Amino acid sequence: MKKVILALIATAGIVGGASAQTINSPYVGVGAVWSEHRYNLNNDVTSNDRKSDEWGGKVYGGVQFNPMFGAEVGYTDFGKSNYSYNVAGVPGRAEADAKSFYLAGTARYPVAEKINVIGKLGVAHNKNDVEATGVAAAYNGDSSRNAVYASLGAEYAINEKVSLSLEYEHYGKNDIDVGRRKGAVSLGARYNF
DSSP: OHHHHHHHHHHHHHHHHHHTTOOOEEEEEEEEEEEEEEOOOTTBOOOSOSEEEEEEEEEEEEEESSSSEEEEEEEEEEEEEEEEEEETTEEEEEEEEEEEEEEEEEEEEESSSSEEEEEEEEEEEEEEEEEEOGGGGGGOEEEEEEEEEEEEEEEEESSSSEEEEEEEEEOOOOSSOSEEEEEEEEEEEEEEO
């Protein structure tokens, strides 16, 4: 909880400090998201791979207060994953469907004519819906958890209106630790109004 409060204070400081030099340039974006999903069950003797690479998507929008600072809100769907297992001779199946909403302050720093290093810091609201049979039925549920959200990446400006980004995003843990891991890699396209 302390981490979430510190992230909110940092986000408010970035947004508040940047508001004094307002240019209020809004933007919207979409992206593809890759994340690792993992199923670690006690006494699992299955020879199947307990992890999988899943693809999802995200939509986001924000306001650029000045060339360096802004604020962003987004929704990320990490996709569904499932796992068939065997514990003590009893078969079962688990499926996880994870999503996240985030609010973050953003920072950009130019490193070349059309390339910026980008970073974000804020808070994420993570949801993880798990349906399982057999021994893993103890994981069943729809959980929600707030966590610190942070991102680091690079952005390439195709022109004044369109840019592409590649980021590593840390969303924090789910309340039910089955399925999606903490981080994800996203490839996004942004349109500036």
